[in-house]
Amino acid sequence: MNFKEHCEECRAKLGRPYGMVHIWLDAYDGKKGRDKDGEYDYTGINCIKHREKRHHNVGIMECEKHFFKKYEKRLGREFAEKIIPQIVEAAELHIISDMGYIPAKEEYENPWFWRKSE
Numbered sequence: 001m002n003f004k005e006h007c008e009e010c011r012a013k014l015g016r017p018y019g020m021v022h023i024w025l026d027a028y029d030g031k032k033g034r035d036k037d038g039e040y041d042y043t044g045i046n047c048i049k050h051r052e053k054r055h056h057n058v059g060i061m062e063c064e065k066h067f068f069k070k071y072e073k074r075l076g077r078e079f080a081e082k083i084i085p086q087i088v089e090a091a092e093l094h095i096i097s098d099m100g101y102i103p104a105k106e107e108y109e110n111p112w113f114w115r116k117s118e
């Protein structure tokens with residue numbers, strides 16, 4: 001699913017597109033660089049490999065933390081607490097649409113995992 005399709009699905013099912021959630025989840029798509037886990041390279045032919053970064057159970061928790069902090073800072077704790085369940089729902093929907101379910105982070109380390117998702 002591309003960005004537009006993720007937004008449309010969220011709008012249909014949750015009432016809003018949640019574009020920033022999709023941007024955050026797919027932020028590594030086509031990128032190359034270095035982060036806390038070391039070097040990564042998601043350029044080239046295997047364009048779904050970037051999903052190992054955020055399309056899993058731990059990614060959802062990181063998404064929750066990331067957006068909570070962002071909203072708390074901008075609009076206050078009460079607003080952040082209210083919007084977070086919807087952010088999490090949008091993230092879950094995105095991952096289920098891409099992967100069929102919400103994988104555990106470790107599943108991506110298994111080479112067989114890639115066979116069934118390709």
Ligand SMILES: [Zn+2]
Pocket residue numbers: 025026055094098
């Ligand atoms: Zn995605």
